[in-house]
Amino acid sequence: MSALHALLARLIGDFGATLVLGAGTILGYLTFNVLFLIWLERKVSAHAQRRLGPMEVGFHGSLQTVADMLKLLSKQLVTPLATDHFTFLFAPILIFIPTICLTSLVPLGDARAFAEMPNGLVVVVVLSGITVIAIFMAGWSSNNKYAVLGGMRSVAQVVAYEIPVLLSALSVVLIAQTLDLHEIVSGQHVPYALYEPIAALIFFIGITAETNRAPFDIPEAESELVGGFHTEYTGMRFALFFFAEYTNMLVLGAVGATLFLGGWKGPLAGRWPFLGPVYLLLKAYLVVFLMMWARWTFPRLRFDQLMNFAWKLLIPVALVNLLVTAIVLEALPLR
Amino acid sequence: MTKPPIPDALDTYVLNMGPQHPSTHGVLRMKLTLRGEEIVAAEPVIGYSHRAHEKMAENRTYAQFLPNTSRQDYLSGMIYNFAWVEAVEKMAGIQVPERALVARVILAELNRVASHLLWVGAFLLDLGAATPFLYAWDDREAILFLLESVTGSRLTYCTGRFGGLSRDLDADFPRRAREVLAKLKARWDEYEGLIEDNVIFVNRAKGVGVLSRDVCLSYGVTGPTLRGSGVPYDVRKAEPYGAYPRFAFDVVTRTEGDVFARYMVRVLEMRQSVRIIEQALDQLPDGPVLTPDSIGVKKRLKLPAGTQYYAVESARGHYGILLVSEGGTEPYRAKFRTPSYPNLAVLTDVLPGHMVADAVAVLGSVDLVMPEVDR
Numbered sequence: 252m253s254a255l256h257a258l259l260a261r262l263i264g265d266f267g268a269t270l271v272l273g274a275g276t277i278l279g280y281l282t283f284n285v286l287f288l289i290w291l292e293r294k295v296s297a298h299a300q301r302r303l304g305p306m307e308v309g310f311h312g313s314l315q316t317v318a319d320m321l322k323l324l325s326k327q328l329v330t331p332l333a334t335d336h337f338t339f340l341f342a343p344i345l346i347f348i349p350t351i352c353l354t355s356l357v358p359l360g361d362a363r364a365f366a367e368m369p370n371g372l373v374v375v376v377v378l379s380g381i382t383v384i385a386i387f388m389a390g391w392s393s394n395n396k397y398a399v400l401g402g403m404r405s406v407a408q409v410v411a412y413e414i415p416v417l418l419s420a421l422s423v424v425l426i427a428q429t430l431d432l433h434e435i436v437s438g439q440h441v442p443y444a445l446y447e448p449i450a451a452l453i454f455f456i457g458i459t460a461e462t463n464r465a466p467f468d469i470p471e472a473e474s475e476l477v478g479g480f481h482t483e484y485t486g487m488r489f490a491l492f493f494f495a496e497y498t499n500m501l502v503l504g505a506v507g508a509t510l511f512l513g514g515w516k517g518p519l520a521g522r523w524p525f526l527g528p529v530y531l532l533l534k535a536y537l538v539v540f541l542m543m544w545a546r547w548t549f550p551r552l553r554f555d556q557l558m559n560f561a562w563k564l565l566i567p568v569a570l571v572n573l574l575v576t577a578i579v580l581e582a583l584p585l586r
Numbered sequence: 587m588t589k590p591p592i593p594d595a596l597d598t599y600v601l602n603m604g605p606q607h608p609s610t611h612g613v614l615r616m617k618l619t620l621r622g623e624e625i626v627a628a629e630p631v632i633g634y635s636h637r638a639h640e641k642m643a644e645n646r647t648y649a650q651f652l653p654n655t656s657r658q659d660y661l662s663g664m665i666y667n668f669a670w671v672e673a674v675e676k677m678a679g680i681q682v683p684e685r686a687l688v689a690r691v692i693l694a695e696l697n698r699v700a701s702h703l704l705w706v707g708a709f710l711l712d713l714g715a716a717t718p719f720l721y722a723w724d725d726r727e728a729i730l731f732l733l734e735s736v737t738g739s740r741l742t743y744c745t746g747r748f749g750g751l752s753r754d755l756d757a758d759f760p761r762r763a764r765e766v767l768a769k770l771k772a773r774w775d776e777y778e779g780l781i782e783d784n785v786i787f788v789n790r791a792k793g794v795g796v797l798s799r800d801v802c803l804s805y806g807v808t809g810p811t812l813r814g815s816g817v818p819y820d821v822r823k824a825e826p827y828g829a830y831p832r833f834a835f836d837v838v839t840r841t842e843g844d845v846f847a848r849y850m851v852r853v854l855e856m857r858q859s860v861r862i863i864e865q866a867l868d869q870l871p872d873g874p875v876l877t878p879d880s881i882g883v884k885k886r887l888k889l890p891a892g893t894q895y896y897a898v899e900s901a902r903g904h905y906g907i908l909l910v911s912e913g914g915t916e917p918y919r920a921k922f923r924t925p926s927y928p929n930l931a932v933l934t935d936v937l938p939g940h941m942v943a944d945a946v947a948v949l950g951s952v953d954l955v956m957p958e959v960d961r
Binding site: 302397404465466476549550555 | 608941
């Protein structure tokens with residue numbers, strides 16, 4: 252990678268080389284990831300329900316999502332007349348931007364992330380909340396009552412669940428004494444999930460809600476709101492929302508792995524640096540798998556119960572947890 | 587029940603739920619007036635699958651109407667089929683052999699369990715849990731195979747004949763039925779762990795959509811929905827018919843009247859049905875299933891002039907047939923009292939004040955079959 256970077260840097264400069272390589276790697280991998288995750292979701296759901304899932308296309312149906320993608324690409328794009336056209340068309344594109352920015356912030360190995368930030372965690376928290384704007388744009392511009400309801404629910408939900416996510420991340424910051432994601436990992440000799448199990452759990456619940464996954468899939472609750480915010484979208488535009496959900500799952504899973512599970516660290520990762528990204532991805536996929544498992548086990552919460560859960564339970568518990576962390580760190584000279 | 591006053595139009599908006607919507611179970615349209623996500627008024631709009639079964643009955647012989655019966659309620663068609671057959675038998679004074687009487691109870695109760703299983707799955711799907719749906723359908727499939735082996739059809743059974751059944755239960759049937767029941771019993775604990783002990787489900791279901799006893803009675807609500815509100819009314823006990831008086835079973839009631847109560851009533855009712863089936867399998871007598879002097883499908887059956895009402899307990903409640911005969915080969919009038927109709931009407935009263943998500947839960951909990959409402 253560094254040799255390629257040096258070659259490119261001679262042609263288009265250092266910044267240009269990082270941009271091209273970073274964007275290429277991230278976009279390429281995320282595309283593959285979406286195909287893989289959709290397949291994984293179908294397999295997880297199938298085995299939870301004592302079925303086999305896709306089996307026909309490719310080995311154990313591994314090419315099924317590729318086939319589905321081709322089908323979606325060939326579908327007609329319908330734009331209802333009453334929509335706000337610009338917003339309607341722009342929303343599925345916008346939903347990707349914060350996610351891709353997020354990916355570039357996660358340190359893949361000891362060799363630093365593509366976009367290095369001294370206070371990366373703040374940027375991560377901010378970016379992870381921005382996707383909701385695209386969802387709301389989609390819901391509002393569709394000019395459909397179900398879509399508007401879905402969009403409104405989404406905003407309220409993300410606003411509520413960002414706070415516990417931030418608070419639980421803060422307790423990690425207290426231990427690590429830094430906002431730099433890279434340094435959080437390098438200071439993490441034991442996964443922080445062991446020090447902070449409550450914060451890890453709250454973070455997990457929070458990112459499940461932020462990615463609109465069941466049991467928090469209120470914005471697109473199909474049995475209530477038909478398709479929720481993406482009711483009016485067809486073909487590839489609908490698929491983009493679908494992709495964004497899965498990309499978000501992986502990226503937030505990777506952030507969770509960075510904060511609580513030791514990021515790129517693992518046996519022999521110091522010796523062979525290429526193992527770093529492998530460990531990170533394995534940990535991220537573990538988080539994603541847990542999210543899928545939850546989806547296929549639980550019913551959906553009601554909207555007001557969801558709000559109560561965040562404001563009356565998660566946020567107070569996260570605050571107390573943060574306070575206890577601070578007191579314990581002050582009282583015991585652990586470091 | 588006091589309804590909140592309907593505010594002016596600027597404050598609220600109308601959400602059309604259905605007739606094409608994932609959780610209106612067929613072609614029900616709910617006109618919901620909402621303030622934000624809160625329901626201010628709910629109006630069920632029906633008639634999308636009206637097929638004039640009552641008018642059709644006036645234009646065909648009693649036997650020709652047989653296939654129509656199970657198409658009124660496609661989920662417990664066996665019970666509806668037998669209801670028509672038994673209503674005609676009672677009016678014509680046709681004797682039914684013992685074996686057919688007991689076999690009818692077995693088949694009808696199997697069908698009831700299948701219907702309740704489907705309901706459990708579909709109801710939880712409405713609440714957003716996809717996995718129990720597949721489990722329930724797996725169990726239901728075993729029952730459908732069993733019924734198919736006797737009747738030849740999976741949903742729209744037409745196995746009743748005036749004076750018995752069209753086919754006999756084969757020699758292997760009791761063994762296979764017992765196998766299916768044993769498998770079902772083993773599953774119940776799993777359901778309990780996955781559903782009834784699940785805090786999300788309990789929060790979604792408890793205290794939601796409370797139907798008081800008085801509201802139920804004033805609307806004429808019957809079946810598990812009524813029993814969930816604490817009224818122990820079951821036609822099988824109140825006006826016993828067929829071979830039911832021979833079997834011991836309890837009428838399951840809950841007093842809360844909420845969605846959770848209706849869920850529990852149906853789940854416990856399945857256990858009672860299994861109890862009935864097991865007793866019936868033990869007592870199944872030998873002999874023919876069709877009386878030798880039965881008036882077959884081809885011969886034209888004439889009923890004596892008169893009026894008669896016959897009721898059975900379907901999976902959804904009190905199903906009644908009012909037959910008016912003028913002595914001809916066709917009924918002068920056939921009126922069907924279907925249980926889903928009042929069970930749907932009561933929603934106008936119970937939905938205001940709830941959220942949209944609750945509307946789906948309440949709608950699911952009364953177990954509607956739209957073709958049966960519209961007939």
